[in-house]
Amino acid sequence: DTGVSQDPRHKITKRGQNVTFRCDPISEHNRLYWYRQTLGQGPEFLTYFQNEAQLEKSRLLSDRFSAERPKGSFSTLEIQRTEQGDSAMYLCASSPEGGGAQYFGPGTRLLVL
Amino acid sequence: AQSVSQHNHHVILSEAASLELGCNYSYGGTVNLFWYVQYPGQHLQLLLKYFSGDPLVKGIKGFEAEFIKSKFSFNLRKPSVQWSDTAEYFCAVFTNAGKSTFGDGTTLTVKP
Numbered sequence: 370d371t372g373v374s375q376d377p378r379h380k381i382t383k384r385g386q387n388v389t390f391r392c393d394p395i396s397e398h399n400r401l402y403w404y405r406q407t408l409g410q411g412p413e414f415l416t417y418f419q420n421e422a423q424l425e426k427s428r429l430l431s432d433r434f435s436a437e438r439p440k441g442s443f444s445t446l447e448i449q450r451t452e453q454g455d456s457a458m459y460l461c462a463s464s465p466e467g468g469g470a471q472y473f474g475p476g477t478r479l480l481v482l
Numbered sequence: 483a484q485s486v487s488q489h490n491h492h493v494i495l496s497e498a499a500s501l502e503l504g505c506n507y508s509y510g511g512t513v514n515l516f517w518y519v520q521y522p523g524q525h526l527q528l529l530l531k532y533f534s535g536d537p538l539v540k541g542i543k544g545f546e547a548e549f550i551k552s553k554f555s556f557n558l559r560k561p562s563v564q565w566s567d568t569a570e571y572f573c574a575v576f577t578n579a580g581k582s583t584f585g586d587g588t589t590l591t592v593k594p
Contacts, residue, residue: 410587425581471528
């Protein structure tokens with residue numbers, strides 16, 4: 370399967386713990402995006418990378434959130450000191466070019482207790 | 483600021499009925515327009531896209547959408563829906579600079 374993959378698919382954590390999610394994009398895609406989606410809403414843009422450079426971050430991305438794409442391939446999204454409001458589906462997408470179609474992974478569903 | 487508005491939150495149709503889902507966006511520059519679909523239990527899939535040229539674009543499964551620049555609209559249509567079209571539909575706007583905005587989605591339920 371050469372689609373976008375995300376790991377883990379589900380994560381349950383206690384408030385205050387740190388969590389890290391991984392995204393593996395389609396191999397030839399140089400753009401990688403992170404979104405957050407809650408029930409009844411569309412995906413909300415968090416950040417995106419072109420190769421290893423993080424080019425834009427949403428104001429939704431507080432200081433507790435950090436994303437990396439160290440070698441321009443896979444990416445990680447870390448949430449420190451999780452809060453109940455962080456409970457959501459975290460989506461990753463990749464694209465071969467700016468403005469082009471984005472291809473989504475299955476998402477990581479986070480539940481903060 | 484860029485925004486996308488989908489007017490219908492939930493649409494219920496009988497099989498063979500025609501479908502039109504509204505999408506309006508606001509952005510001052512050049513945008514690329516998309517419709518994505520999420521079937522129950524599956525991840526977001528691309529339905530169709532518009533970059534330039536013919537404003538009437540055709541996608542998979544008989545869907546089409548029309549870009550009307552003067553109205554900032556990109557409505558999705560299908561002449562005859564099937565039960566298998568039951569899903570959530572998202573309109574999205576992407577810019578070449580990487581800014582991406584989705585609407586809040588429309589849930590379509592098709593009754594057999």
